[in-house]
Amino acid sequence: MQGNPLEMLQIAKIKVIGVGGGGCNAVNRMIESGLKGVEFIVANTDLQVLNTSLAETKLQIGASITDGLGAGADPEVGREAALESRNEIEDALRGADMVFVTCGLGGGTGTGAAPVIAEIAQGLGALTVAIVTKPFKFEGKKRMDHALLGLDELKKHVDTFVVIPNDRLRDIIDKSTPMMDAFKEVDNVLRLGVQSISDLISVPGLVNLDFADVKAIMENRGQALIGIGVGFGDNRAIEAAKQAVSSPLLETTINGATDCIINITGGNSLTLFEAEDAAEVIRAAANTDINIIFGAVVNEALSDEAIVTVIATGFETDSEPLYQPYGANKEKIEVLSNEDDDDLPPFLRNRDI
Numbered sequence: 001m002q003g004n005p006l007e008m009l010q011i012a013k014i015k016v017i018g019v020g021g022g023g024c025n026a027v028n029r030m031i032e033s034g035l036k037g038v039e040f041i042v043a044n045t046d047l048q049v050l051n052t053s054l055a056e057t058k059l060q061i062g063a064s065i066t067d068g069l070g071a072g073a074d075p076e077v078g079r080e081a082a083l084e085s086r087n088e089i090e091d092a093l094r095g096a097d098m099v100f101v102t103c104g105l106g107g108g109t110g111t112g113a114a115p116v117i118a119e120i121a122q123g124l125g126a127l128t129v130a131i132v133t134k135p136f137k138f139e140g141k142k143r144m145d146h147a148l149l150g151l152d153e154l155k156k157h158v159d160t161f162v163v164i165p166n167d168r169l170r171d172i173i174d175k176s177t178p179m180m181d182a183f184k185e186v187d188n189v190l191r192l193g194v195q196s197i198s199d200l201i202s203v204p205g206l207v208n209l210d211f212a213d214v215k216a217i218m219e220n221r222g223q224a225l226i227g228i229g230v231g232f233g234d235n236r237a238i239e240a241a242k243q244a245v246s247s248p249l250l251e252t253t254i255n256g257a258t259d260c261i262i263n264i265t266g267g268n269s270l271t272l273f274e275a276e277d278a279a280e281v282i283r284a285a286a287n288t289d290i291n292i293i294f295g296a297v298v299n300e301a302l303s304d305e306a307i308v309t310v311i312a313t314g315f316e317t318d319s320e321p322l323y324q325p326y327g328a329n330k331e332k333i334e335v336l337s338n339e340d341d342d343d344l345p346p347f348l349r350n351r352d353i
Contacts, residue, residue, distance in 0.1 A: 012097035012211035022104025061085035071108025078112025106135035106143040111150035118157040160224035163251040193226040209295035221313035237274035240308035241281035258314030263295040267302040
């Protein structure tokens, strides 16, 4: 007996692979946070670090090159290790529709192996996204040079990438913040990015989004912004949208983006005009005639809050990322008035719902 075709539809499979020490630590903290709906993989030359991983799939790469030790901060050793273990990496990534590659750039294994792993993921047909960190300035010029060269190589083999400079942590913590808590803030960018995309493609919506929408925005698009915000009260949608596009940790702002997905989630009281408010906040912040793919989810468990998820791409690729302090663009973020309250929001008029 054949089942209902709708029931047999498979949700896109997402895999997250942490590479090197920083990537392994990030995956551990994601698992500890309870993130569901994705498969976790770690890859490292350092067997000691691998043994502490909570991931279900652990790949020791380059065993004959490093004898189970680290890469000695040499990216070339990391690259050779990944090439030696290419078959094992392919087996671990096979079947994924989307792969997140995460690492801390500047060291040996992550910097050298991540581009090889990303290339393998793309070769298997997966939408490939890198979320990586750049080292602190106090770690020195050599480590930063390694990171920048590694990032340039990584860009060649991913569809989109998100960069988090570790120095940005100084903007959101104080001198008494424990180091573990500080790095959790960095990991939150990865966790929320993965969680938001997983939710977009797996949670049915009133105005539904699926993996095809995510792929349309993120395939072969270069630098990306992935943000999530939560707002409460009368201006909840506006607050959530501002928060979603104003992460102080990311290397880029939404300014100049040409395409984005906006998903708004709220309780039964969520209105169309709140959705429009959120979209107009994001349009104003982008400062372009941004193309918006819009989704809405009603979650009866929510009462007073609204959650806005934004994935933005289409930034100018031949210029350096714009460095702006948190809140520097606030004066540009305004809610546009709606002179005809009887009309549907503009971004819904041409959508087949």
